[in-house]
Amino acid sequence: MDINGIKSQFPIFSKKINGKPLIYLDSSNSSQKPINVINRLNDFYKNEFSNIGRSIHSLAVNATNKFEETRVSVKNFINAKFKEEIIFTKNATEAINLVATTFGQQNIKEGDEIIITELEHHSNYVPWHFLRETKKAIIKFAPINNDGDIIIEELQKLITPKTKIIAVTHLSNVTGTIVPIKEIVEIAQKKNIPVLVDGCQSAPHIKVDVSDLDCDFYAFSGHKVYGPTGVGILYAKKKWLEKLPPYIGGGAMISEVKKNKISYAPLPEKYEAGTMATAEVITFNESIKFMESIGMNNLMKHENEITNYALEKLKKINSVKIIGNPKNKAGVISFTIKGVHPHDIATILDEDGVAIRAGHHCCQIFHEKMNLTATARASIGVYNTKDDIDILCKAIENCRKIFDLK
Amino acid sequence: MDLKELYQDIILEHGKSPRNLGKCEGYNHDAKGYNPLCGDKVHVYLKLDNKKKVESLTFEGEGCAISLASASIMTELVKGKFSDEAKDIMNAFLNMIKNTSEIKSNHLDDDQKTKLMSLSGVKQFPMRVKCATLSWHTLISAMEGKKEEINTETID
Numbered sequence: 001m002d003i004n005g006i007k008s009q010f011p012i013f014s015k016k017i018n019g020k021p022l023i024y025l026d027s028s029n030s031s032q033k034p035i036n037v038i039n040r041l042n043d044f045y046k047n048e049f050s051n052i053g054r055s056i057h058s059l060a061v062n063a064t065n066k067f068e069e070t071r072v073s074v075k076n077f078i079n080a081k082f083k084e085e086i087i088f089t090k091n092a093t094e095a096i097n098l099v100a101t102t103f104g105q106q107n108i109k110e111g112d113e114i115i116i117t118e119l120e121h122h123s124n125y126v127p128w129h130f131l132r133e134t135k136k137a138i139i140k141f142a143p144i145n146n147d148g149d150i151i152i153e154e155l156q157k158l159i160t161p162k163t164k165i166i167a168v169t170h171l172s173n174v175t176g177t178i179v180p181i182k183e184i185v186e187i188a189q190k191k192n193i194p195v196l197v198d199g200c201q202s203a204p205h206i207k208v209d210v211s212d213l214d215c216d217f218y219a220f221s222g223h224k225v226y227g228p229t230g231v232g233i234l235y236a237k238k239k240w241l242e243k244l245p246p247y248i249g250g251g252a253m254i255s256e257v258k259k260n261k262i263s264y265a266p267l268p269e270k271y272e273a274g275t276m277a278t279a280e281v282i283t284f285n286e287s288i289k290f291m292e293s294i295g296m297n298n299l300m301k302h303e304n305e306i307t308n309y310a311l312e313k314l315k316k317i318n319s320v321k322i323i324g325n326p327k328n329k330a331g332v333i334s335f336t337i338k339g340v341h342p343h344d345i346a347t348i349l350d351e352d353g354v355a356i357r358a359g360h361h362c363c364q365i366f367h368e369k370m371n372l373t374a375t376a377r378a379s380i381g382v383y384n385t386k387d388d389i390d391i392l393c394k395a396i397e398n399c400r401k402i403f404d405l406k
Numbered sequence: 407m408d409l410k411e412l413y414q415d416i417i418l419e420h421g422k423s424p425r426n427l428g429k430c431e432g433y434n435h436d437a438k439g440y441n442p443l444c445g446d447k448v449h450v451y452l453k454l455d456n457k458k459k460v461e462s463l464t465f466e467g468e469g470c471a472i473s474l475a476s477a478s479i480m481t482e483l484v485k486g487k488f489s490d491e492a493k494d495i496m497n498a499f500l501n502m503i504k505n506t507s508e509i510k511s512n513h514l515d516d517d518q519k520t521k522l523m524s525l526s527g528v529k530q531f532p533m534r535v536k537c538a539t540l541s542w543h544t545l546i547s548a549m550e551g552k553k554e555e556i557n558t559e560t561i562d
Contacts, residue, residue: 339422341470343444344413347531351409359444373445373468402413403422403471 006294007383009034020353023388023395027381028173028201028332029357030223033287040286041228044279052278053252053269063278070285071268077288078199078218079209080235084267087234087241088281092200093123095219095234096167098271099196100127102244107164110136115158115166117142117150118369119177122362124167124198142168144369148175148324156187166195170202170218174363174377175324176307176332178206181213189214194240200224203233204381205303205330207296210235222280226382227287230277241267248273299382306380307331310389317396319405323375331380334361337396340403342376348402349376352395411527412534413471416479421471426481430462439544439556441536446473450544458489463545470537476525477541483518489549495522496542503528503535 007013010032013022024032044066050059052067068083075083089095108114114128118141131137142155150168159166166188171178181197188195194216202208203220210218217240222231246253246264250273255263264270291299310333314320323334337345342358349356357377360367367373378392433451440447448467455461463481467474484492491513498511499522507526509519528538536558544556 343446343470343534343537344472347412347534348409364445367445373447402409403418 007385009036009290010383011035011038013383017353017355018351020351023352023354023391025378025380025384025388025392026355026357027204027224027384028361028377028379030229031204031226031381032383033228034226034290036290037227037283037286041279041283044282049279051275063282066282066285067276067278070281070288073285073288074233077208077291078203078235079211081211082238085235085238085241087236087268087271088276089232089234089271090230090277091223091232092198092219092221093127093232095232096124096196096198097127098234098247099217099219099236099244100131100167102247103165103194103240104131104135104137105245106243108135108137111138111162112164113138113140113158113160113162115140115142115155115163115168117155117168117179118144118365119148119150119169119172119175119179120167120363120365121169121173121198121200122364123200124169124196125365128167137164138162141365144177144366146324146370148172148177148326150177150179150184152180152183152187155184159187159191159193163191163193166193167198168195169198169200170208171199171205171330171332172324172326172363172366173201173332173379174334174361174366174375175326176329177324177326178202178328178330180328181215185214201330201332204291206300216240222284222287225284225287226290227284228277228280230280231284234271238267241271246270246273250274294382302382303331303380303384306384306386306389307333309386310378310380310392313389313393314396317393317400319400320396323370323372331384332377333379334375334377336372336375337399337405339405340399342374344403345376345396345399348399349392349395352391352398354392354395356392408527408530412531414524414527416521416524417471417475417527420475420478424465424474424478426464426478426485428464428466430464433462433464435548435551437544437548437552437556439540439547439558441469441473441540441558443536443558444470446470446537446540448473448477448541448544450477450541450548452545452548454489454549460485460487460489460492465541465544467541469540470534472525472528472534472537473540476538479521479525480541480545483514483522484545487513492549493546496546499525499542500539502526503538 050063052064196217197215199220204225218235223229253273319338346358436451446469452463453461
């Protein structure tokens with residue numbers, strides 16, 4: 001795979017940041033966009049725009065077909081069985097809220113238990129917290145060890161007859177931990193407990209096969225997979241989508257509306273009320289094509305190589321500490337520098353054109369567990385190279401110099 | 407943008423060894439401040455005498471060099487001032503960070519103004535302004551006896 005070729009597909013890398021070439025290491029937050037994605041969005045608005053599903057003019061038919069083509073591409077991308085199992089939302093957060101709300105409405109009562117983990121992003125905690133408030137449900141946290149791995153035996157011990165659902169991340173946005181979802185699903189299935197997987201970080205970086213994982217729900221965001229903002233994806237097993245109540249009410253999600261009775265549309269429209277992010281969903285098909293043009297195996301191999309190179313180099317810098325050391329790690333590297341606060345690191349790195357994130361990365365539970373207020377995070381995307389890592393390390397040296405560290 | 411202007415020696419020095427850390431003895435006012443964007447926290451303690459003069463002023467907190475230096479310099483400059491003077495200094499400071507490039511206050515001498523001006527580099531880094539202002543807002547909240555925690559997302 002020609003990596004430089006890939007970087008040149010992203011127009012943003014021809015821009016200068018503070019007079020320096022952009023070294024983008026914030027892909028866990030959101031990825032940059034390749035030219036085919038940018039062009040498609042522009043092209044759709046310029047030449048093809050129409051709303052979908054309602055009108056019968058040619059533009060509407062074309063847009064509807066294209067919208068459904070993305071659905072099929074997403075189905076194939078994550079290997080779902082049916083295209084009706086793919087629901088478009090605003091983002092993964094909305095997808096998880098959809099499940100928490102509708103599942104909670106139907107299946108959670110006072111004293112019921114929801115298991116999440118100490119690795120979760122706030123978006124896979126807060127929606128469940130709402131059920132703690134409204135339904136008096138109980139949230140249990142499966143603990144992690146110092147390496148940042150979920151202790152599966154401990155998770156297993158939390159399960160009781162009152163456990164109604166397990167919600168867990170596939171890939172930590174702080175430690176890069178790749179969570180053994182299959183193992184968790186097997187444990188849950190023995191007790192008939194559904195599993196929701198937060199796939200925000202896994203979808204862009206590892207091969208995802210929801211049929212193989214056999215999870216009940218899988219949520220991810222298009223903007224992290226080299227796609228436009230405004231596109232979230234919820235995969236749910238058909239049996240759940242058929243059984244659960246609708247989420248947002250309005251146009252498109254109904255079948256028949258009378259003064260005394262409303263019936264709902266079949267799947268997937270039942271969960272897609274109102275005008276969707278039409279252009280963005282249609283454009284997202286190009287992101288999947290981009291991923292497929294590289295091939296998941298090549299992508300994983302490349303990102304692994306860059307991650308290992310980064311870890312090796314960072315470990316050699318005095319006073320840099322890498323947070324977590326999970327058994328299986330993807331390209332998310334959180335670190336601290338003794339004597340320099342992560343916000344200062346981020347500001348100083350930015351001056352060298354190096355974009356990282358600093359803070360708690362929406363994972364306060366994790367940071368509290370690890371006794372940290374904040375960390376700096378470099379996260380890798382398909383466009384990153386070893387040169388990028390060299391520049392990151394040089395910028396960190398500059399940080400050490402400014403703060404006069406030995 | 408210039409990093410040297412942001413990270414002046416005095417900032418780095420105060421950031422590394424903040425003055426007046428901890429709880430001052432006999433404090434009668436205190437308040438907490440929180441920056442949810444980064445998780446930084448500050449807790450300001452002060453002792454006001456019956457004429458509302460700041461007898462002692464200390465803080466506890468975790469944060470970046472900018473926020474620690476700002477809090478540290480604040481404790482040095484505000485100690486010995488009356489509470490309305492402290493508010494005037496804070497307003498002059500906020501005005502300097504956000505609008506003008508000078509400190510306009512009758513309650514600071516030239517050396518004190520120079521010290522406070524060391525934080526002026528923050529102006530070029532809009533994402534860092536709240537780091538510099540958190541402890542000041544928290545101080546005023548403590549003086550006014552407000553019970554609610556200061557949150558950088560709900561103040562200017």
